[in-house]
Structure formats: C-alpha cells, structure tokens
Amino acid sequence: MIETAWIIDDDDIYRYGFRKFVVSKTLCKKLFDFDNAGDALAVLNNIIDASKFPDVIFLSVDLKNHHCWEFISAFEALKKQQNFKKINIYLITSSINYMDIERGENYPYIADYMIKPVDSKQFTHAFQDHFLIKSA
C-alpha cells in the first residue's frame, strides 16, 4: 500500500466523496486534501523530512484562475531544486476539452489524465500502479 496521497480540488463534495472512497478501500495510509493549489504548494515547499512527500497527487484541472498549471510549474521547479522522490501526478477533470489533455502531455510528471466521474477501478489502478512502479 502506498504511504501518502494528496488531493487538490475546490469541489467540496468531490473531496468528501474521494476521502470516503479511499478510506473505505484503504488505498493509502494517509490522505491530505486541499481546496486550493496555494495551500498545497506551501506545504510542499516546507517539507523537511523527505518521507513526508506524497507518493501521488490528484490534481483538479478545473481550479480557479488556472491554478492547476501554476501548481505544476511550481512543482517542476521545486523538483529540480530538491530532487525529491518520484511523485505521480494525476490530473482529474470533468471537462472533455482535449486542449487540456494535450497541454498535460507536455509535463513529464503527469502520469495520467482522468475524466470525472472516475470509477473505482480506475482509482484503485492509479494507487496500485504507483505501487507497482515503486516496487519494480
């Protein structure tokens, strides 16, 4: 089982459902949720103990003011600077706008793009996928 997962989404109900789901399936040991990218970035910036880094981040594309892409840019900069462990980012969205998907393909840390509603199989896979990559 993976250690830590983050979800960044300003949709309160979705975050609530996500947490319920992850907990009920016991997909990870710790789940942190953020309703905006700024808070998540601040936490990421201040992590000192390397084991505290999340293994996987679920990031909503539909955040206000295009904060999703700002988060990814800041994440990349931080990764270059600190060279912390591999973190998979999954983009989640309810949009079917392919412009976003194409844009997401330009970033190496983005593992996949998931369109809401994400079914339990897909989610479980996202968690296990990471586990497999890590153990390999």
Add this chain to the structure above:
Amino acid sequence: MDLFDTYLFDTDTPDLSQTINSINAGIWELDVNTKKIKWSVGFYNMLGYSPGEIECSFINLIDNLIYYQDRSTFLTGIDTTATNKPQINYLRLLTKSGFEWFQNTIQHKDDHNIVGTVININQFKFLEFELETSTNFVSETNRLVKVGGWEIDPLSNRFFISDEALNIFELQDQPSSIEGFIEHIEPEHRSLLEVAIESCIETGKPFNLDVLLKTGRENIIWIKIKAVADIDGYGKCLFIKGIIQDIDQVKKREESLKTSLSKTNQNNQRLQNFAYIVSHNLRSYVGNLKLMLNLHEESNDAADQREILSHVKSISNSLDATIKHLTEIVTIDSSKNNEKTLIEFELLFKNIINALNTNIEETNAVINYDFSKCSHVYYLPAYLESIFHNLLSNALKYRSQDRQLIVWCESFIKDDHVYIHFKDNGMGIDMNKFGDKIFGLYQKFHNNQDAQGVGLYITRNQIESLGGSIDIKSEVDVGTLFEIKLT
C-alpha cells in the same frame, strides 16, 4: 484596238490576251448609251462558265448576275460620269456555285464607254468578316468581363492602355506616362505597383497584383493588374504586356465572405466553448451524484448516510441553478425579436438600485450616475435590466475590501450610437492574464464563493444579439470600466 470585238484578245496580241485570260480576273466594257456590253473570257471563267455559256447582256448582268442588294451600287458606279478617277466597289455576283464577292474597278474610257475590271475577293471578304466578328467578339467579351490590356515600352517610357482599360479607369484620354498611370492607384498600393513594374523591367519577373484604383470619376474600385515581360535573347526587357481587370465586385464579395466566415468561426468557437462548459458542469454534478450514491450504497452507518444525502441535496440544487442559467443563455437568441420600447435610463437604473438595495446598504456603496447626455434608448427592457443588474451586482460582488465602493454610470451618444460607460473602483481584473476569458462562460477570476461565472457571459450575449458590443478596461486593485455600445 478594240479589245472586246471578240471574246478573246486574240487579234493583235495573242500572248498578252492569253496572259490576261489566264489570270483570275474579268474585264467588261459597256456603252452607256446603247447598253451594249462585252465580257472577256476571264469574266466567264471567273463566274465558272466557258465563254458563251451564259448570255452576255446588260440585262442579264443586272437582273441575274448581280445580287439584288448590290444592283444600286453597280448602277451608281456607272452613272457617276463626272469623275475620271477609277472607282472601286464591291459586289456579289452569281457564279456557277452561288454568289461570291468581287471587287469591281470602274474606269471611264470616254464619254460613253466604261471599262471595268472584276476580281474575285470572296476569300478575303470572308476573312475580313471573320476578323471583324472575332474582334467584335473579343472587345465585347472584354467589355463584359471588364478586362483591358496595357503595355509599357521601357526604352521610350511609352505607355499605352486599351479602350477597355480606359473604360475601367473611367478616363477619356491615355495617361501620359507610367507615372501618370500610377497616380490613379490609391497611395497605399502605389509603391507595390512601382516595385513590381521596376522588377519586371529589370529582371523580367511577371506580376499579378490586386490594387485599389481611383477612377476618373473618383470611384474607388479594386483592379487586378497582371503583366509579363517580352525579353530578347540577352534577357533584356523589350516590352511589358499585361491585362487590367475590374475585380471590384469579386473582391467586395470576397471581403464580405471573409467577414461572414470569421463571424461564423467566432460563433462556432463560442458554441464549442458552450458545449465544453455545459458538458463540464453537468458532468461534474453527475459525477458527484454517482460518487455519493455509491458511497451511500456501501455505507452502513446512519450518520454517514445522512451526510451523504445532504450532499446529494446540495448537488441537486446546484444542478438546478446551472440548468436555469443555461436556459437563460439559450433563450437570448430567441428573445431578441421581442418588442423594443423607448426606455428611460434613469428610471430603469433606479429600479435596479432598489432591487439591490440590501447589498448596497450592507456594503455602504455609493452609486452615481448621469443620463442627461442621452436620457432614453430604444431597446429590449428585459435585456437592459439584466445588463444593468449584472454590472451593478458584479461591482458589489468584486468590490475592494480596502475602500468604499464608488460606482459611476453614464450614457451618451457618439457617431449616432448610444453608449454606456460603467465604472467602479473595485478589485479589478488582471487583463494580461484573463483578458480573453472575461466574457467566457463559467470563468471565475476571484476566489469569491458567490462567483458563478455566468453574468458577464449573458451580458455580452444580450448586447451582441442586438448588434452592440462590450469592451472592458481594468487594473488590479484600481477598478474596472465597461464600455458598452448599445445600438
């Protein structure tokens, strides 16, 4: 010597007579008093007969051989006795194979004898006719398709344009020089043409340009100027020849096509955005709904189930609100045909202030307006109400927390259009970041819980559906100005 004593010139000069007979020409001699006529052998041959085969008489000539329409031409020719100069006329004569054209040269020999020479010109006459018809055809065609020719002789700086081109230019006389010709082209295209002509003269490079022309009657039209260079063996330009075509109608149609195409593209873009957004919003609710129901099914805890149900209720409310917005957006186009009425700005604006009064008092905002420069407008009341309501509620929503909100609204007329300016000193929007998205659907620029991202989208659609436009100028933490052209 009387050449016509017999058919042949056989009496005195047999060699000459044979020569004369063998050429394809006929000779006749007429005594105008007695109407006695004599024909040479050649005359018979020319008509396809052998001598004596047809009756040699003045009556036969006039009544049968000469085409009836040419009879008067012939008779006039032999009647005008005043002149001694040979006269030439053209007649159709009946040959064995039908009427053909002949050239008849008449010479007065003495006071009562006339000698005529007849040669067959049928072939030439037909060629001439063909040439004439084809020339007519070409110039007629040129006139119809509005094409003319032009030429430059670079050695002598001589310049020439055809009559059809003169017609296009609406000029009486030829331009005196290349410079005189270029002067008729509108200033913005002159250098283009000058460079093209120069490079055509120097390097023989052909050109094809669409330029604006100011005609002799001051009409400004689009013309196409094409040219190719005639070059000699050394590559030197001898001549530039080309065409000038009036393409004004084509060009204008092209322009209007371009405009409507770009409008269509814009509409398409907007529709596609709309579809994305609708699908995005509906999907996010449906997704959440599905998630909640799954959790509800799997949960055994009553408290959990109650909480999940409360979320379902809130999803249902949001979904309902979204669908109401979408209905409102969709009805914009269909309601634009409703009755417009004369609306008094001040009255309507005061109604909006009253409707938002609670908000205004709560925030202690100051609302100022001046509708004295244009007090009324002919518009759809529902739209104007909605426009003012959206602008004012936006101003209240996105006010600055650091200062008292001051709103300024005025109406005025410029170039026969009615304008509204609506200004606030609120939070403002970062135009560099969001400039193109401000009027988009479900675009939120502030981390404000009330923001729904529908208002400005509807406002713009209402304004544009009635032929107006809306523009925004904004600076973060200074304020926002909406410039609206209503009609």
